Amino acid sequence: MENKKNIITFFASALATIGIIALLINIFEKKQEAKNSFFKVVNVKATDEDPAIWGKNFPHQYEDYLKTVDQVRTRYGGSEAIPRTPTKADPRSVVSQSKLEEDERLKVMYAGYAFSKDFREERGHAFMLEDQRYTKRLKVGQPGTCLNCHASTVLPMLKLGRGDLMEGFHKLGTMPYHEASKLAKHPIACIDCHNPKTMDLRITRPAFTKSYQKYLGIKDYNPNKMASRQEMKTLVCAQCHVEYYFKGKDKELVYPWENGLKGDDILSYYEKAQFKDWVHADTKADMIKAQHPEFELWSQGIHAKSGVSCVDCHMPYKKVGAHKITDHHIKSPVLNIRRACQTCHNIDEDKLVERVETIQSRHLEIRDIAMDALVEFIDKLKKYPNKNDKAYKKALTFQRKAQFLLDFIESENSSGFHAPQEAARILALSLDLTRKGQVELGRKD
Numbered sequence: 001m002e003n004k005k006n007i008i009t010f011f012a013s014a015l016a017t018i019g020i021i022a023l024l025i026n027i028f029e030k031k032q033e034a035k036n037s038f039f040k041v042v043n044v045k046a047t048d049e050d051p052a053i054w055g056k057n058f059p060h061q062y063e064d065y066l067k068t069v070d071q072v073r074t075r076y077g078g079s080e081a082i083p084r085t086p087t088k089a090d091p092r093s094v095v096s097q098s099k100l101e102e103d104e105r106l107k108v109m110y111a112g113y114a115f116s117k118d119f120r121e122e123r124g125h126a127f128m129l130e131d132q133r134y135t136k137r138l139k140v141g142q143p144g145t146c147l148n149c150h151a152s153t154v155l156p157m158l159k160l161g162r163g164d165l166m167e168g169f170h171k172l173g174t175m176p177y178h179e180a181s182k183l184a185k186h187p188i189a190c191i192d193c194h195n196p197k198t199m200d201l202r203i204t205r206p207a208f209t210k211s212y213q214k215y216l217g218i219k220d221y222n223p224n225k226m227a228s229r230q231e232m233k234t235l236v237c238a239q240c241h242v243e244y245y246f247k248g249k250d251k252e253l254v255y256p257w258e259n260g261l262k263g264d265d266i267l268s269y270y271e272k273a274q275f276k277d278w279v280h281a282d283t284k285a286d287m288i289k290a291q292h293p294e295f296e297l298w299s300q301g302i303h304a305k306s307g308v309s310c311v312d313c314h315m316p317y318k319k320v321g322a323h324k325i326t327d328h329h330i331k332s333p334v335l336n337i338r339r340a341c342q343t344c345h346n347i348d349e350d351k352l353v354e355r356v357e358t359i360q361s362r363h364l365e366i367r368d369i370a371m372d373a374l375v376e377f378i379d380k381l382k383k384y385p386n387k388n389d390k391a392y393k394k395a396l397t398f399q400r401k402a403q404f405l406l407d408f409i410e411s412e413n414s415s416g417f418h419a420p421q422e423a424a425r426i427l428a429l430s431l432d433l434t435r436k437g438q439v440e441l442g443r444k445d
Contacts, residue, residue: 112281144180363416398437
């Protein structure tokens with residue numbers, strides 16, 4: 001009996017010892033693994049635009065990057081995969097749902113402009129170049145400038161500028177889109193946001209740097225040298241997720257930030273520049289099309305004021321083995337509440353989702369009130385008997401301003417969440433301008 005106990009004790013001690021040794025080995029291996037943020041398999045060159053090459057050194061990030069092909073819809077955003085029959089002119093087998101079919105009011109707003117022909121929900125980054133190449137909006141003759149935000153353009157700009165990024169940027173903008181598009185091989189890729197030598201975040205779009213310098217009032221500001229890493233985690237996104245326009249005959253890409261980042265600041269810039277994108281088909285008003293001002297609206301919100309970056313919410317950290325990496329599967333934080341939101345907010349997941357959707361529901365209620373009023377105003381303008389009197393011409397200026405401010409919020413892709421109070425303020429200004437325009441139509445010369 002005593003021998004049996006000794007044998008059991010021996011084996012138990014041996015198993016415990018083996019377990020402890022295995023644990024220590026595992027800890028040691030994890031520590032060794034954690035010492036290296038990545039394993040260098042290839043030397044990434046400054047001209048390597050193919051993300052698959054970068055992916056050899058960063059396989060986890062590359063795997064996440066490839067996942068941006070998914071199409072998952074949240075309650076108020078995202079896209080659904082709609083199968084279609086490919087054609088020679090448009091070989092896509094899947095597209096996203098049409099915003100024009102979902103909301104007929106948009107056709108009234110954009111009458112006479114390309115967006116009244118084709119306007120769809122945005123798909124993931126993986127589709128950004130493909131969807132631009134085959135949108136019906138290209139039939140109005142877009143310039144190569146459009147590639148700035150839809151393609152990996154670092155290498156094409158360097159080639160066109162013979163090593164000078166700024167020169168290449170200007171040359172790309174003067175080319176017709178279909179010609180410039182032949183130079184692009186990938187959607188936004190690693191090279192567009194990372195320094196190939198250090199892997200640090202970097203700004204590669206000259207239009208952003210020039211416009212941001214004017215916004216800050218610092219002529220020689222270089223974000224790659226002067227911005228903090230936390231700031232860069234927003235600025236790299238702000239290279240594209242912004243309001244912009246094409247300036248002059250060379251179609252130079254400019255972000256209209258000289259007066260500030262708020263919607264009415266930008267409207268005042270356009271008013272001074274007397275800029276217009278098109279003439280409204282039904283009313284003949286000079287119109288401005290807003291783009292996707294996520295950076296501008298975010299900058300007015302509580303997250304921006306609290307130092308929270310775009311990356312913190314849309315590309316939160318995650319653990320892969322012993323490594324902590326940035327999740328390159330860029331998506332809505334609502335689809336990733338635990339890592340995107342609960343890191344800061346100690347609230348149940350369902351409560352956080354409810355809070356987000358409440359903000360967005362109330363925002364869309366205000367948006368609908370403003371949009372209904374605008375569409376009603378446009379209808380009155382269409383039916384107005386004397387298109388030459390002063391009241392009508394003045395009313396057109398109210399349509400232009402009201403529609404831009406509404407479109408500024410409508411084209412922003414957070415359904416008001418980035419800055420709810422600011423979004424409500426801009427929509428209120430739009431509604432006020434619409435009502436003033438309606439009053440103007442009732443005046444007598």
